[in-house]
Amino acid sequence: MKCTENWLKEYVAVEFGPDEIAARLTMLGLEVDAVEPLYPGLDGVCVGRVLSVTRHPNADRLSLCEVDDGGERPRRVVCGAPNVRPGMFTPLALPGAVLPGNFKIKASKIRGESSEGMLCADRELGLAEGQVESGGIMDLDPGEFPGLVPGAPLAQVLGLRDTMIEVDLTPNRPDCAGVIGLARELAGSAGLPLRQPEVSPPELAGSEPPFAVKVEAPDCLRYCARLIRGVKIAPSPWWLRRRLLAVGLRPINNVVDVTNYVMMEYGQPMHAFDFDRLAGGLIRVRRAEAGEKMTTLDGVERQLTPEMLLIADAAQAVAVAGIMGGSDSEVGLESVNILLESACFEAKSVRATAAALKLATDSSYRFERGVDPQAAPRALARAMKLIVSLAGGEVAPGGVDYREGVVDPPLLTLRLGRINDLLGTDLDLETVARHLAGIEIHGERLDDQALQIRPPSFRVDLEREVDLIEEVARLIGYDRIPTAMPMVAMEMPATADGDQRPRIKAIMAALGCYEAVNYSFVNPAHADWMGLDAADQRRRMLPLLNPLSEEQGVMRTTLLPGLLENARHNINHQCPDLRLFELGKVFFAEPSSALPREEERLAAVFGGRRHPGSPLLWEGEATVDLYDLKGLLEELLDGLRRSGPVLVPAEDPPPYALPGSCFNLNHEGGKLGECGKLHPRVLKAFGIKQELLYLDLSSSRLLALPATRPAFTPLPRFPSVKWDLALLVPEEVPAGEMLTVIRQAGGKLLEHVEIFDVYRGKNIEPGRKSVAFAIHYRDAERTLNEETVAVVHRKIIDQLVIRFHGQLREA
Incomplete structure (x- = not known):
């Protein structure tokens, strides 16, 4: 939105210069892009x-x-x-x-x-x-x-000593898409009155107009029209041309220039038709017909669709509503009778049409943000007055004011206590009312603590009490709102699941993984490449109505294919050492619902060297394996303070996993996810020529598990004792279950246990293995002696021998 310093000062008598104007507008939340002297x-x-x-x-x-x-x-x-x-x-x-x-x-x-x-x-x-x-x-x-x-x-x-001020408007402030709107903000900031042009809305009732208007689409909220006969088309006077040139608009003739001038003044787009070129003296506000075309004022023939709103006469379309007029009704030097339009069209309708036609205009810029429906008759009156004074002519009696779509803004209650609570201020109700009245937001006092306000029609963004509170903050000045540090209790708060997403990403990054962010819409062939069974729920993909391409035609049901596409891209670009993860949603089509079921998941793929670039030769060429996945899972669970899930061999591995190399992460009989090696058949389908491991978890189920609260443990006063234990057990015995039995049998004296060796080979019979544990004992109240430790150690050995048919291995 462009305006000039002198133009603004016609509506508000500020004495400061353009730099101060820009500073005040900026502090009011209106970003000023440029302040440039003209000519x-x-x-x-x-x-x-x-x-x-x-x-x-x-x-x-x-x-x-x-x-x-x-x-x-x-x-x-x-x-x-x-x-x-x-x-x-x-x-x-x-x-x-x-x-x-x-x-x-x-x-x-x-x-x-x-x-x-x-x-x-x-x-x-x-x-x-x-x-x-x-x-x-x-x-x-x-x-x-x-x-x-x-x-x-x-x-x-020539009156050219002026300064252009350009404001970058946010979509929620269409009221500032006119010079009067910016002047209103400036007047409120400076505590000065706003001086608007003296016009009275035309009286459109009474006489029958010499034309007809039929509104046939609900996208038209208001439509005002008036006929002016006997105008003389000529160049505009210099003051009008100067104003338009200053804001980057091209002068055309006195009638068209007036419509552009009023648009820049009020923020209300207008259009003038050559009435003698309108078939049947009729205006129809309707949707386009299938296959309909029209040539707009820029000389381009436009292909229209039935979703687009048009202005038409009895024979054809004469304008794309809210965007651009048609060449068949253009006002030119031969025009004598002018039909003047001032309307309000629904914002989303104009936005969709402008996007479809790839046609952005000053008019669509305003309609897309929302035009004040009450401004239409005022702008019409202003334009009629200017046209008659500059082009002559006579306003024909009667007119049209269709206003079936106009809805009064809702009544809002603004509470003083709520204002001061949110802003941390100590304002009184009189100060609040005075500031709001400065920008024409008037309220009725309910009591000493509240105002009842019906927002003005030009403020389409004021829908809730908090919106009014934001206005109060803007007007008193953000720099005047006191700052204070919040009161934070010295306790460990319970962390909500939603707050753990950044934590998951931080843990994965700390473990050397790189985050990938992929599109949620994927190739429908992924299900076949992954080898998913026909009954697998991951085949219930939701198709897109308007996909970007055939390769992005459905919503994803698993994160793994996207990561495999990333892996192939990296490997093909000579980056085979991979640690990629993605945290995101998957979507499952539900026959009983129009919306898909969503689930949050965490997936990762690993491949290549464990420590790429390591100076140690024996370490630099070692590749990642299942133990890396196990360690990563343990660190993730520890970082999230989730205890209880265990890794167990998958009895029924998924078709994309290599049999014998897949494990489930279970908790109390329920499956949280899985990890393992990817099947060579799947890797080939994705064009990958190296071994990869994967991880796929339901992060939502994982975060639903109760988190252990961190607790302070004082430093030990008495020494610990470390005893080792080696046990021969059958090959199929999981070492993790042995650790669980040791912790249970060790009781309160057991401080820590870890596996330090697993041996198979010489002196060990086939089908068995030796598992060695380092067990640390400590008593918090006294120094342990050998007899006390021996009792607990013997209990652990007995439990392991009985539970796992083990045999104590002597040194």
């Missing part, structure tokens, strides 16, 4: 008065002009403009001036005759007038510019 290249251009014009002796199309620039003697200037004549006032660029485009003016000889400057056309000064050709140098009319004096700075005479 800085005109400093060396003044008003010149042509005293005489003679023919150039050496060129048929050039003239020798004597020009008064207010100096002691006239300047001699060579000019090629066909419209130069004695007595005219025109811009004179003096030697040393630098015009737009870095065009430097200097004294020179042209065809043998000296020239001390240049008489300028509007385009050479950056004051282009769009479709209206000037036909030569700029002719300054004393009637339009009273008090023209030779030598006066041109920027001063």
